[in-house]
Amino acid sequence: MSAQLLTAYAITAGYGRLDILHDVSVHVSPGEIVSVIGPNGAGKSTAFKTIVGFLRPRTGHVVFNGEEITGLRPDLVLRRGLAYVPQGRLVFPQMTALENLEMGAYTVEDPVRIAEAFERVYALFPILFERRHQKAGTMSGGEQQMVAIGRALMTTPRLILLDFDKLVAMKRAGYTLMVVEQNAARALAIADRGYVLELGRNRFEGAGTALLADPEVKRLYLGG
Numbered sequence: 001m002s003a004q005l006l007t008a009y010a011i012t013a014g015y016g017r018l019d020i021l022h023d024v025s026v027h028v029s030p031g032e033i034v035s036v037i038g039p040n041g042a043g044k045s046t047a048f049k050t051i052v053g054f055l056r057p058r059t060g061h062v063v064f065n066g067e068e069i070t071g072l073r074p075d076l077v078l079r080r081g082l083a084y085v086p087q088g089r090l091v092f093p094q095m096t097a098l099e100n101l102e103m104g105a106y107t108v109e110d111p112v113r114i115a116e117a118f119e120r121v122y123a124l125f126p127i128l129f130e131r132r133h134q135k136a137g138t139m140s141g142g143e144q145q146m147v148a149i150g151r152a153l154m155t156t157p158r159l160i161l162l163d164f165d166k167l168v169a170m171k172r173a174g175y176t177l178m179v180v181e182q183n184a185a186r187a188l189a190i191a192d193r194g195y196v197l198e199l200g201r202n203r204f205e206g207a208g209t210a211l212l213a214d215p216e217v218k219r220l221y222l223g224g
């Protein structure tokens, strides 16, 4: 267990009195890419929101980097090195790409670390450097995703929970990741391990390639 970077164990959580997640467990080891797939409404985003502290689980534990973070506020979770890129294009539209990235570094005090973070983000997404003075709201959908991811990377996180694609570029850059990716086949092809959630429960888990080859996973989730 202690070798895991993140362990979410037996999480039950939801909205108001309605439980969405029932006893969900996931874990991520350092250096791994882990994909979470499952039908719309399965609870993927809810699981991420619970892990990073936007929702408090009714039962279960979240342990990150050896410390319990269950119910910890999202900004404190971020300070510990667990970044979250929500689903949807959440940029500040009236601010430039550069200003959006600066916002991402609000928890970082050391200007040297901030400069290094800018370098890393621009190396990963060169278009963001070219367009750094453009208002984020006028950028293309893909570019806005890059801004949102870049913003999360400004804290130099140990783990990134990514609630949409851009998986290939991130894998190449060597980040530890747990992702929700709408294209399930692509997500599993690139992942070290994967989880299939259904109706808020763990349904399958295993190596990405094994899940891809599993006839039942194929039939139920990969359309074939």
Ligand SMILES: Nc1ncnc2c1ncn2[C@@H]1O[C@H](COP(=O)(O)OP(=O)(O)OP(=O)(O)O)[C@@H](O)[C@H]1O
Pocket: 015, 020, 038, 039, 040, 041, 042, 043, 044, 045, 046, 047, 087
């Ligand atoms: N703020 C909320 N209040 C009440 N119910 C919610 C809320 N957010 C999500 N839900 C419900 O929780 C269930 C799981 O939603 P969630 O967003 O976690 O699914 P998902 O697996 O991320 O789906 P998708 O693939 O469409 O992004 C859905 O039935 C959804 O309607």
Ligand SMILES: [Mg+2]
Pocket: 044, 045, 046, 087, 163, 180
């Ligand atoms: Mg979702």
